[in-house]
Amino acid sequence: MESTNPTAAILVIGDEILTGRTREGNAWHLAGVLANAGFDLKEMRVVSDDHDRIVEAIRALDKSLGGAYDHLFTSGGIGPTHDDVTADAVADAFGVGIGINEQARAAMQARYDKLGLELTGNRLRMARIPDGAELIENAASAAPGFTLGGTHVMAGVPEVFSAMVDALIPRLVGGRPLVSREVEIMRGESDVAEDLAEIARQNPKLSLGSYPFTREGRYGTKLVVRGLDEPAVETAFAQLCQRIGVTP
Amino acid sequence: MESTNPTAAILVIGDEILTGRTREGNAWHLAGVLANAGFDLKEMRVVSDDHDRIVEAIRALDKSLGGAYDHLFTSGGIGPTHDDVTADAVADAFGVGIGINEQARAAMQARYDKLGLELTGNRLRMARIPDGAELIENAASAAPGFTLGGTHVMAGVPEVFSAMVDALIPRLVGGRPLVSREVEIMRGESDVAEDLAEIARQNPKLSLGSYPFTREGRYGTKLVVRGLDEPAVETAFAQLCQRIGVTP
Incomplete structure (x- = not known):
C-alpha cells in the first residue's frame, strides 16, 4: 500500500509477554489508534526487561537515532521495581543523563498528597526521566511517560498505557486515517x-x-x-x- | 535470568495485526509452548506482508544466517493468495530456489481427493516450498509448513498454526522447562x-x-x-x- 503518512513502530518491553503468561494487548490497542490517526505502523517488537536489548531495539527503530521509523511507541518497564529498566535504557540509547524530573515529581506529589501516601524512594523512582525529555501526562496514576527524539515511552499497565496514548496522540502530527x-x-x-x-x-x-x-x-x-x-x-x-x- | 536453553524468536507476518484489526494470538500460544519445552524466547516481531521486511527480519533473527537466535518460528503468509509472500521471502533470505515440493503436493492431493476438490493452481501454490526445506505436517488442512536452517515457517490461521506447532516442537531439542x-x-x-x-x-x-x-x-x-x-x-x-x- 502506498502511504505518505508518518511511519511508526511499537516496542513492548516485558518478560511476562515472552514467557507466554500474559497476552499482549497494548500494542493491539495502539495499532487501532494509529490507523485512525494516520500513522503507518510498520513493525512491532517484544523484548525482555534487558537493558542492552532495549537500547538495541530503540536504535534500530527510531529514525532520530538512525533507525527505521518516524515514531517509536514503547510499552512497559517504567514502574518502581528493579526490573523496570526502560527509562535508563532510553537515556543510554540517546546518550543523555537521567535524574529526578521536577515536573514529574510535582505531578506525583500532588496525587500522593491526595491519597495520603508518602512519595518514598521507590515511588520517586518513577519520576526519573532522561534529560531533555518532554513528559506524557498520566491521568490514571500520575507517574508520567515521556518523549525523547521520536521515542514515546509509556507504561505497561493497560489502563495507564491507554491514558498516556490518549494524552500523546493528539499532540502528534498524523496523516490520513486508514x-x-x-x-x-x-x-x-x-x-x-x-x-x-x-x-x-x-x-x-x-x-x-x-x-x-x-x-x-x-x-x-x-x-x-x-x-x-x-x-x-x-x-x-x-x-x-x-x-x-x-x-x- | 541465566539460561543454557536454546534461544528463540517469533516472527508474525501480517498486515491485519499491524492495522489493529486482529489481536495477535499465535505468538502468545507458542510463547507458552516454548517455555514448557525449554526454549528461551528472547524476542517477537510483527512485520507486514512485505517481501523485503520479511527477508530482513529472518536474516536478523536466524543464527544460521548470521542472526541472533537458535530458532526462529514464523506465523502467517503461506496461503494461496497474492499477499502470501512468506515462502518466497524465506527462499530469498536463504539464497535458495523455490518450487512445487512433491511430498507437499502428495499430502495436499490426498486431502483434496478426500474432500472431492480439485488441486487447482491457487491451491497448488501452497505446495511451493524452498529447496532443501523439511516439511512440517499440517494435520488441520494438509498444506504443510517447513523448516529451513533455524527457521520454522508456519501458517497464520490459528487452528493450522497450532497443528503445526504440535507436529514441530517434539522433533526439536529443547532444554529445561521454565x-x-x-x-x-x-x-x-x-x-x-x-x-x-x-x-x-x-x-x-x-x-x-x-x-x-x-x-x-x-x-x-x-x-x-x-x-x-x-x-x-x-x-x-x-x-x-x-x-x-x-x-x-
Whole structure:
C-alpha cells in the first residue's frame, strides 16, 4: 500500500509477554489508534526487561537515532521495581543523563498528597526521566511517560498505557486515517485468490488481504480492502464484491 | 535470568495485526509452548506482508544466517493468495530456489481427493516450498509448513498454526522447562519493590517480576519468580512470600 503518512513502530518491553503468561494487548490497542490517526505502523517488537536489548531495539527503530521509523511507541518497564529498566535504557540509547524530573515529581506529589501516601524512594523512582525529555501526562496514576527524539515511552499497565496514548496522540502530527472495508464469505480463500489478485493489480495504492477462518466446521474467508483514499477503497471493494458475487 | 536453553524468536507476518484489526494470538500460544519445552524466547516481531521486511527480519533473527537466535518460528503468509509472500521471502533470505515440493503436493492431493476438490493452481501454490526445506505436517488442512536452517515457517490461521506447532516442537531439542511461581497481593508494587529487589539480588540465576493491576478500583500486584532450577524457584518464592507477609 502506498502511504505518505508518518511511519511508526511499537516496542513492548516485558518478560511476562515472552514467557507466554500474559497476552499482549497494548500494542493491539495502539495499532487501532494509529490507523485512525494516520500513522503507518510498520513493525512491532517484544523484548525482555534487558537493558542492552532495549537500547538495541530503540536504535534500530527510531529514525532520530538512525533507525527505521518516524515514531517509536514503547510499552512497559517504567514502574518502581528493579526490573523496570526502560527509562535508563532510553537515556543510554540517546546518550543523555537521567535524574529526578521536577515536573514529574510535582505531578506525583500532588496525587500522593491526595491519597495520603508518602512519595518514598521507590515511588520517586518513577519520576526519573532522561534529560531533555518532554513528559506524557498520566491521568490514571500520575507517574508520567515521556518523549525523547521520536521515542514515546509509556507504561505497561493497560489502563495507564491507554491514558498516556490518549494524552500523546493528539499532540502528534498524523496523516490520513486508514480506511478499511471488509466482507466475510463462506468459501475457501483459494476460490477467490484470482479475483483478489486482479483487483490488487488494478489498485496498486490499496492493500487487499484475505484471512481464512473456520466456523462450525466450515471454511470461510474475510476479505479486506484498505487504503488512505476512501473513494478508491469503496470502488475497489464494490468491484471485488461484484467479481466474487457477494453483497457488500 | 541465566539460561543454557536454546534461544528463540517469533516472527508474525501480517498486515491485519499491524492495522489493529486482529489481536495477535499465535505468538502468545507458542510463547507458552516454548517455555514448557525449554526454549528461551528472547524476542517477537510483527512485520507486514512485505517481501523485503520479511527477508530482513529472518536474516536478523536466524543464527544460521548470521542472526541472533537458535530458532526462529514464523506465523502467517503461506496461503494461496497474492499477499502470501512468506515462502518466497524465506527462499530469498536463504539464497535458495523455490518450487512445487512433491511430498507437499502428495499430502495436499490426498486431502483434496478426500474432500472431492480439485488441486487447482491457487491451491497448488501452497505446495511451493524452498529447496532443501523439511516439511512440517499440517494435520488441520494438509498444506504443510517447513523448516529451513533455524527457521520454522508456519501458517497464520490459528487452528493450522497450532497443528503445526504440535507436529514441530517434539522433533526439536529443547532444554529445561521454565518453572514459574506467582502470587497476587492487593498492594501497590512500590510497597514491595525493596523486598523484591533483595530476593533478586540473592538469586541472580532467577528472574523476579512484578506486574501491577487494578481490580474493583484497588491496586494490586502480581509477583512472579521464574527460573530453570525448580528447587531454587520454590525457595526464592517462599522467601519472598515470607518477607512480604503473604501465604503462597
